[in-house]
Amino acid sequence: xKTCVRSLVLRSLLGVGMILGIGAGSASFVxxxxxxxxxxxxxxxDPPLFDDPxxxxxAFKSVLAKDDFDGLAALLGLDAxxxxxxxxxxxxxxxxxxxxxxxxxxxxLGDRKELDIGDKLWPLPFPIVKGKDGKxxxxxxxxxxxxxxxxxxxxxxxxxxxxxxxxxxxRDYASEDRDxxxxxxYAQKLASSEGLTDGLYWPSDEANGIxxxxxxxxxxxxxxxxxxxxxxxxxxxxxNGQGKNIAGGAYNYVINGNMIAGxxxxxxxxxxxxxxxxxFAVNHQGIVYQADLGPKTEAVAGxxxxxxxxxxxxxxxx
Numbered sequence: 433x434k435t436c437v438r439s440l441v442l443r444s445l446l447g448v449g450m451i452l453g454i455g456a457g458s459a460s461f462v463x464x465x466x467x468x469x470x471x472x473x474x475x476x477x478d479p480p481l482f483d484d485p486x487x488x489x490x491a492f493k494s495v496l497a498k499d500d501f502d503g504l505a506a507l508l509g510l511d512a513x514x515x516x517x518x519x520x521x522x523x524x525x526x527x528x529x530x531x532x533x534x535x536x537x538x539x540x541l542g543d544r545k546e547l548d549i550g551d552k553l554w555p556l557p558f559p560i561v562k563g564k565d566g567k568x569x570x571x572x573x574x575x576x577x578x579x580x581x582x583x584x585x586x587x588x589x590x591x592x593x594x595x596x597x598x599x600x601x602x603r604d605y606a607s608e609d610r611d612x613x614x615x616x617x618y619a620q621k622l623a624s625s626e627g628l629t630d631g632l633y634w635p636s637d638e639a640n641g642i643x644x645x646x647x648x649x650x651x652x653x654x655x656x657x658x659x660x661x662x663x664x665x666x667x668x669x670x671x672n673g674q675g676k677n678i679a680g681g682a683y684n685y686v687i688n689g690n691m692i693a694g695x696x697x698x699x700x701x702x703x704x705x706x707x708x709x710x711x712f713a714v715n716h717q718g719i720v721y722q723a724d725l726g727p728k729t730e731a732v733a734g735x736x737x738x739x740x741x742x743x744x745x746x747x748x749x750x
Contacts, residue, residue: 469706470576472514479509481567485545488560488568489538492547496532501525508558509572557582580706587665587708591699592722592748594668595714598697601632602716604644617690618716619644620670665707667733671696674715675740682738696739704729712748713739721745 482488488507495503504525505512515521531550539546543562548555558575562568605619610629621631624643628634633645662668672691673684685694696715701708710722711733721741725732 469703470579471573473510474572474576475506475509475511477506477509479507479569479572481563481565481569483567485538485560485562485568488570489536489545489547492570493532493536496529499529508570508575583665584705584708587701588710588712590664591666591708591710591712592720594663594666595697595699595712595720596718598632598668599714599716599718601644602695605632613690615690615692617692618685618695620672620686620691622668622670662702662707665702666699667702669698671698671713671715671737671739673738675738677740677742678715682740698733698736698739700725700729700733713741713745715739720748722748 480491482491491507492504494500495507501516501522502512505515528549531552531554535548535550535553537548537553539548541559545560545568546555547560556575557578558570558572559578560568561571561574602618606616609616610619611617619630619632622633622645624631624634629640629643632643634640634643636642672686674680674682674694674696676682683693685691685696687693694716696713698711698713700711704725704727709724711725711729712720712722713736714720723741723745725744
């Protein structure tokens with residue numbers, strides 16, 4: 433299997449990099465652990481008011497030119513102390529500062545102004561809006577909503593890529609007898625038990641070589657995965673059978689302890705409507721299905737034990 437596929441499977445399924453960063457090329461401004469609501473970063477104080485939008489733009493440029501992180505947070509209505517605690521935030525802040533030093537373009541949308549930053553004209557999620565009193569300010573909650581929308585889209589793309597890569601990883605795994613029992617089988621685990629090769633990932637060594645998921649992980653990342661944390665807003669679980677809605681009918685993929693009759697994977701958002709909307713499923717045929725399971729996604733997904741897309745499920749568009 434190609435290294436890039438191994439890397440994608442590993443990073444996605446085992447939870448490397450739990451934080452979605454910010455920057456001129458990424459989807460959001462606030463870096464936060466998936467379980468934490470972005471609204472937790474909103475300060476109690478309203479953003480400062482300006483007589484005209486140009487004054488707000490100049491204030492934005494000024495705090496960045498002065499390297500004033502707290503000033504930028506206040507300008508956007510965000511809590512600087514909480515932001516600082518987020519993983520990768522300061523790196524992203526540096527990227528925004530560098531981009532703004534090169535280019536800041538104001539898009540005029542009437543009572544709403546939007547800023548495009550840097551050479552790639554990355555759109556700042558927080559617009560400058562005109563209030564009923566005629567004053568202008570950065571709209572904190574509109575920015576938060578835009579961040580969520582962007583993050584959901586980006587997370588869902590990553591989830592689809594992950595479940596597709598999972599199919600390749602399982603086929604790679606089953607190409608060899610990994611446990612010496614004389615049976616070519618699929619992995620029933622994402623991460624192998626210590627000292628074994630019973631999952632898609634194991635630490636690389638001379639005896640076992642590189643796992644189907646590759647050799648791009650450290651113990652800290654494994655520890656996070658064991659806690660059930662998601663990657664790019666999604667959690668993943670192997671399914672060991674299929675239901676009656678699938679061609680061939682209902683049957684278990686595991687026979688005499690070996691998963692040889694097929695394989696499947698379920699991916700669902702850590703926090704519905706905030707880290708993702710759709711739940712995704714794929715089996716050994718490689719066809720990815722998606723469904724919006726609603727606000728109770730966590731409970732509904734938790735009850736799914738077989739690959740059995742029904743009427744609510746559709747093929748992905750990509």
